[in-house]
Amino acid sequence: xxxxxxxxxxxxxxxxxxxxxxxxxxxxxxxxxxxxxxxxxxxxxxxxxxxxxxxxxxxxxxxxxxxxxxxxxxxxxxxxxxxxxxxxxxxxxxxxxxxxxxxxxxxxxxxxxxxxxxxxxxxxxx
Numbered sequence: 001x002x003x004x005x006x007x008x009x010x011x012x013x014x015x016x017x018x019x020x021x022x023x024x025x026x027x028x029x030x031x032x033x034x035x036x037x038x039x040x041x042x043x044x045x046x047x048x049x050x051x052x053x054x055x056x057x058x059x060x061x062x063x064x065x066x067x068x069x070x071x072x073x074x075x076x077x078x079x080x081x082x083x084x085x086x087x088x089x090x091x092x093x094x095x096x097x098x099x100x101x102x103x104x105x106x107x108x109x110x111x112x113x114x115x116x117x118x119x120x121x122x123x124x125x126x
Contacts, residue, residue: 021072025115028065032111035061036104043092043100051092051100058107059085073114081110 035058042051062085066078088103 022115025069025072028061028068029111029115032058032061032065033108036107036111039088039092040101040104043097043104046097048092048095052089055085055089055092059089069114077110077114077117081107081114084110 035054039051039054039058042048042054062081066082070078084103084107088100088107091100091103
């Protein structure tokens, strides 16, 4: 009987932990996405210096998220976001609004995809 209770408690702990991790990842992804949208607005307005400053904030926020997410997220996905931000910085430096916007949309898709892919649901468990 003790084994059943221990298994039940362990299962509850795992489910609650999964839900809390998913919520934390969603909040962090939303923060990063909001910053990326600020970069996009600056690029659309032709304010590349401002876009570069916002991109620095995105990179700092990503570095903080990377420390937490790297424990539960496939590293290739994390690297793809980092690569996209590096390319975006170069496009902004060269004031290339078209390529900047393409890379912004790529970064948005990558950041948005990670929490959805790692969501705690029956499909991901099986």
